[in-house]
Amino acid sequence: MIWQIEITILIIVIILAVGALGVKDLLGAAILFGAYSFMMCLLWAIMGAVDVAFTEASVGAGVSTVMFVAAVFRTSRRTED
């Protein structure tokens, strides 16, 4: 385990998390959240939990981002009812 890489990834994870919470645009938040998941996946891989990293990459960074984008696509500023 190389601590410089780990610290760098941890800092990026925190920046992405704060960014995903803070950004006004929902689509941007979804993309930032996907990037966050991908960084978490790298962290799992560094720790040697390859199966968890694989799951994080496919579910967190892949499908859940698509789900968020699909949900954002169906949201409007005003309610339709």
Place this chain on the structure above:
Amino acid sequence: MRIVGLILVVILGSVLFYGSLAFPPWGDPASPASSHLSPYYIEKAMEDTSVPNLVTAVLADYRGYDTMFETIVIFAAGIACIVLLRTFKETESGSRLYRHIPTGITLKIDKKGRFPEDSVVFERIDSHWVPHDLIVKTTCRLIVPFIQIFALYVIAHGHHSPGGGFQGGVILGAAMIIYAIAFNLRSAIRRMSERSAVMLSSLGVFIYAGTGALCMLFGLNYLDYSALAGLLGVDPVTARSHGILIVEIGVGIAVMAVIVTLYYNLASAGRHDEGL
């Protein structure tokens, strides 16, 4: 209110950090988990189950109950999504857009008009976002089979490498989603209908639970796959390895179907008509 929330978050966060100080350090060989539980798995997993990937052995054999109920949780999530989102209401306007393929002209047909439903020169397009996407469609058509084969490889090779039912199922579902995005939601639903998605998700859970029940039928504990040795015609150790493969296939089917169901409902707001 924001101040109160901030104070609460800071207090709870510091309590969490304080609690995490009591954990053993990362990778500590003297921690309870590493000194009692893990050595057994590391030493015995290979001779018990003949599965080289410890994670798969623990997940699907030693901790089979956990994985089964995880699968049931995913199934319940899919059902809950259908219950919450699915509507059978017509779209508000009722008019549809059709593109005349040879000329590229788009027609808007009103509710009262006649829709060219089974015409070969007209294709129905979504009312929101419909660029001409020949390159996207062709690329998708080329890569989807490879994604699916990779997913099957991930499921089948979970004994030897990272992967297994969950990951493989998610990748299979993602292949279906990429097809729905590149073409449109209706052609994806024609390939895999809502009914078959729901049937497949319950079939996956049934395969898992049924394998466990079959083990009971042969006189051993629930999910003790060595009971299947006689049925599969192999020795009990190999039977546990094969049993893991069977339940991983069940998990893969269930996860794939649930992912597809979630996407159909989220992308079309439960109408299964026009979507991303």
